[in-house]
Amino acid sequence: METNVQSAHQDIMEITARRNVPPIILVLVVANHVLAHHVIISMAANYTSYHKEKFSSVGRSPYLLQVREKEALEKLLEGLQQDSNAQESEQSHFQYIAAAPRIGIGMDASVTPLRHGGLSLVQTTDFFYPLVDDPYMMGKISCANVLSDLYAMGVTDTDNMLMLLGVSNKMSEKERDIVVPMMMRGFKDQAEEGGTAVTGGQTVINPWMTIGGVATTVCQSNEFIMPDNAVVGDVLVLTKPLGTQVAVNAYQWLDQPERWNRVKLVVTEDDVRKAYQRAMFSMARLNRTAARLMHKYNAHGATDVTGFGLLGHAKNLAKIQKNEVSFVIHNLPIIAKMASISKACGNMFGLLQGHSAETSGGLLMALPREQAAAFCKDIEKQEGYQSWIIGIVEKGNRTARIIDKPRVIEVPAKDRDGELW
Amino acid sequence: METNVQSAHQDIMEITARRNVPPIILVLVVANHVLAHHVIISMAANYTSYHKEKFSSVGRSPYLLQVREKEALEKLLEGLQQDSNAQESEQSHFQYIAAAPRIGIGMDASVTPLRHGGLSLVQTTDFFYPLVDDPYMMGKISCANVLSDLYAMGVTDTDNMLMLLGVSNKMSEKERDIVVPMMMRGFKDQAEEGGTAVTGGQTVINPWMTIGGVATTVCQSNEFIMPDNAVVGDVLVLTKPLGTQVAVNAYQWLDQPERWNRVKLVVTEDDVRKAYQRAMFSMARLNRTAARLMHKYNAHGATDVTGFGLLGHAKNLAKIQKNEVSFVIHNLPIIAKMASISKACGNMFGLLQGHSAETSGGLLMALPREQAAAFCKDIEKQEGYQSWIIGIVEKGNRTARIIDKPRVIEVPAKDRDGELW
Numbered sequence: 001m002e003t004n005v006q007s008a009h010q011d012i013m014e015i016t017a018r019r020n021v022p023p024i025i026l027v028l029v030v031a032n033h034v035l036a037h038h039v040i041i042s043m044a045a046n047y048t049s050y051h052k053e054k055f056s057s058v059g060r061s062p063y064l065l066q067v068r069e070k071e072a073l074e075k076l077l078e079g080l081q082q083d084s085n086a087q088e089s090e091q092s093h094f095q096y097i098a099a100a101p102r103i104g105i106g107m108d109a110s111v112t113p114l115r116h117g118g119l120s121l122v123q124t125t126d127f128f129y130p131l132v133d134d135p136y137m138m139g140k141i142s143c144a145n146v147l148s149d150l151y152a153m154g155v156t157d158t159d160n161m162l163m164l165l166g167v168s169n170k171m172s173e174k175e176r177d178i179v180v181p182m183m184m185r186g187f188k189d190q191a192e193e194g195g196t197a198v199t200g201g202q203t204v205i206n207p208w209m210t211i212g213g214v215a216t217t218v219c220q221s222n223e224f225i226m227p228d229n230a231v232v233g234d235v236l237v238l239t240k241p242l243g244t245q246v247a248v249n250a251y252q253w254l255d256q257p258e259r260w261n262r263v264k265l266v267v268t269e270d271d272v273r274k275a276y277q278r279a280m281f282s283m284a285r286l287n288r289t290a291a292r293l294m295h296k297y298n299a300h301g302a303t304d305v306t307g308f309g310l311l312g313h314a315k316n317l318a319k320i321q322k323n324e325v326s327f328v329i330h331n332l333p334i335i336a337k338m339a340s341i342s343k344a345c346g347n348m349f350g351l352l353q354g355h356s357a358e359t360s361g362g363l364l365m366a367l368p369r370e371q372a373a374a375f376c377k378d379i380e381k382q383e384g385y386q387s388w389i390i391g392i393v394e395k396g397n398r399t400a401r402i403i404d405k406p407r408v409i410e411v412p413a414k415d416r417d418g419e420l421w
Numbered sequence: 422m423e424t425n426v427q428s429a430h431q432d433i434m435e436i437t438a439r440r441n442v443p444p445i446i447l448v449l450v451v452a453n454h455v456l457a458h459h460v461i462i463s464m465a466a467n468y469t470s471y472h473k474e475k476f477s478s479v480g481r482s483p484y485l486l487q488v489r490e491k492e493a494l495e496k497l498l499e500g501l502q503q504d505s506n507a508q509e510s511e512q513s514h515f516q517y518i519a520a521a522p523r524i525g526i527g528m529d530a531s532v533t534p535l536r537h538g539g540l541s542l543v544q545t546t547d548f549f550y551p552l553v554d555d556p557y558m559m560g561k562i563s564c565a566n567v568l569s570d571l572y573a574m575g576v577t578d579t580d581n582m583l584m585l586l587g588v589s590n591k592m593s594e595k596e597r598d599i600v601v602p603m604m605m606r607g608f609k610d611q612a613e614e615g616g617t618a619v620t621g622g623q624t625v626i627n628p629w630m631t632i633g634g635v636a637t638t639v640c641q642s643n644e645f646i647m648p649d650n651a652v653v654g655d656v657l658v659l660t661k662p663l664g665t666q667v668a669v670n671a672y673q674w675l676d677q678p679e680r681w682n683r684v685k686l687v688v689t690e691d692d693v694r695k696a697y698q699r700a701m702f703s704m705a706r707l708n709r710t711a712a713r714l715m716h717k718y719n720a721h722g723a724t725d726v727t728g729f730g731l732l733g734h735a736k737n738l739a740k741i742q743k744n745e746v747s748f749v750i751h752n753l754p755i756i757a758k759m760a761s762i763s764k765a766c767g768n769m770f771g772l773l774q775g776h777s778a779e780t781s782g783g784l785l786m787a788l789p790r791e792q793a794a795a796f797c798k799d800i801e802k803q804e805g806y807q808s809w810i811i812g813i814v815e816k817g818n819r820t821a822r823i824i825d826k827p828r829v830i831e832v833p834a835k836d837r838d839g840e841l842w
Contacts, residue, residue, distance in 0.1 A: 114639050119639070125583045125635060127623055129625075159536075160531065164585065166587070199533060200546065202546050202547055204548060205629075206627045206628065207628040210625055210627065218535050218537060218542060
């Protein structure tokens with residue numbers, strides 16, 4: 001494993017030099033990629049003996065290939081967009097509007113006006129590689145991540161879900177028979193938690209495990225909130241802490257001495273295990289209450305923070321604004337100790353630069369200044385989780401930036417024995 | 422390749438003996454599997470040099486693993502079904518109804534009643550491995566296959582589609598940059614042909630290429646046709662010929678001397694190339710006109726013929742009938758010469774037994790006897806393609822069978838120079 005991560009990292013540096021691609025993207029790709037393989041093993045490790053040799057399936061070339069894939073897919077999607085007034089959202093999530101003008105361009109979900117009186121079809125799909133050991137929690141995280149695209153548009157009621165599974169042929173029968181039903185159960189339970197149900201799906205076999213789904217709702221135009229109405233004077237609110245990718249990676253490094261040696265000066269093993277738990281539960285948490293409160297507190301638009309990292313998604317949201325505004329981010333709420341790890345790893349994650357990928361992250365929304373504090377108080381009262389005012393909306397040319405020395409807010413501020421938050 | 426197919430075939434026989442699984446299922450799995458790898462090469466072969474060594478990625482164990490996966494997934498889906506009153510349709514397509522009674526159980530698509538006056542959400546998803554050389558046609562086939570689940574319910578207008586892609590990291594940059602956009606284009610063009618549009622999707626990288634999508638429509642209950650109303654005296658109509666799996670496999674055997682030697686006594690290379698072309702265009706053809714005519718001619722229910730083969734899908738349709746009926750099939754319309762190949766291959770495909778898997782096959786529907794001929798005439802007039810009365814609905818216990826010596830209808834009856842049909 002170590003050697004793979006090593007070689008992958010070298011590959012990245014070569015490719016970065018050669019192809020002038022931001023290394024963070026590549027690291028993200030590799031991180032995902034390693035995780036995809038790691039989880040098959042680590043999930044199995046909960047039940048069966050640990051087969052190190054399986055890591056041999058993670059070779060050198062896959063990274064290079066996947067990196068090229070990444071660039072190429074982005075090109076392809078751009079192509080698809082151009083020939084269809086398309087606009088990308090999410091690293092590998094493409095959407096475009098058809099000839100007839102539609103609501104939905106550049107948003108997290110596609111919005112299709114229906115023939116039936118004023119109704120719109122709001123839909124999204126997402127799937128990715130497993131990234132936590134616990135299959136049940138992985139199912140919940142995947143479901144929460146799919147639903148989050150609807151919640152980002154203020155949709156609170158989802159009419160239907162479909163489950164999309166890619167089951168790895170590298171798993172033993174025993175691993176599979178235990179792991180896959182647990183993932184399905186987690187996905188299904190979280191769908192019910194979200195007030196919806198899984199009524200179908202598709203499963204194929206593929207070497208790398210994938211899990212995801214489709215979320216669909218049919219609603220009146222007053223049931224969703226367009227994301228493009230931010231005005232000067234609004235503030236930016238974030239509903240989950242950052243650092244999930246760092247936490248998940250650091251947790252794996254506990255088994256990788258060379259990696260662990262680089263960070264053990266700034267964190268303890270207990271810090272990492274706690275951060276991993278916090279990340280896991282945060283990723284599995286639904287953004288549904290946040291979506292409800294977007295209506296109550298008159299949000300001017302929102303997006304969910306995932307693969308592009310905080311700054312990437314802030315830029316996407318800024319880009320589509322109707323008014324001449326820009327977003328400035330001053331505060332970074334981060335899962336406790338993950339900022340230290342990111343610093344200790346140099347530019348590997350870019351967490352403080354807003355580049356570190358998140359999975360099933362929080363909603364980033366523009367709220368009227370006078371309502372933001374009430375929103376944060378209300379969501380904490382209802383769910384027991386903090387939200388944070390992290391920045392402002394000022395006059396500008398539809399860009400987003402993080403100030404030079406952002407304030408890092410450790411989440412939680414301090415550990416309480418026996419409590420996660 | 423040959424050695425892989427060989428070893429795969431040996432594996433199958435061993436497993437069949439050991440696990441008492443119908444060989445046809447396993448052959449189907451292996452066929453798919455070989456195709457998945459074959460197409461990456463063969464598609465590329467259209468543009469780049471042919472890399473035989475790539476076949477080395479097709480090992481012996483994947484077949485065994487995939488076979489186990491298959492069995493296990495079926496178990497898992499049964500499990501999911503049990504705990505949710507679920508009912509399977511399609512080999513790896515699961516659907517179940519939630520606590521609240523819903524229309525949709527056991528049908529090709531899930532049907533979810535909506536909060537909005539009498540409207541229902543009708544949805545399906547499907548994705549699989551590429552199986553023809555031409556990426557553009559593969560995109561069309563995949564799209565037609567997804568839409569077919571809605572057409573089987575008499576749905577003619579699809580509101581939205583999402584595209585689901587798994588891009589292989591085994592493709593070279595050049596292969597990918599040519600192949601993937603062509604697949605996307607084919608999918609998109611066929612969606613437009615079906616009067617709908619692709620507004621989003623998701624792409625991930627995975628060693629085995631997959632393509633598919635999601636089709637969704639919102640409609641009044643009179644816009645779709647429940648499949649469970651067949652009555653004694655109805656006749657069964659099929660709207661596309663059988664034999665797509667045989668044709669696609671035979672075409673690949675042209676490059677595999679050992680395989681080719683087994684069938685070259687019954688078919689010429691030209692027969693096989695023609696059959697492959699016929700299969701490809703048949704799979705890409707939409708069942709939309711058939712869906713429209715289901716309303717005009719008062720169809721009592723339909724399903725689309727895909728992975729389970731004709732008999733498998735006939736049984737699924739019979740099982741859910743409200744009346745005490747059974748289906749008896751007398752005629753098998755088959756792409757010209759494919760029956761001979763199937764016979765020459767012993768029990769490998771089971772085409773004449775109705776076991777051979779089809780991709781994007783025709784609709785199998787129960788029609789009032791007095792309307793069936795008019796249906797067939799009408800669809801041929803509109804599309805230029807034949808449909809066939811292949812059986813009857815008699816009193817019985819909701820089963821389906823093919824008579825001992827069914828009449829094989831060669832499609833087309835005879836070749837016309839320069840014409841496919």
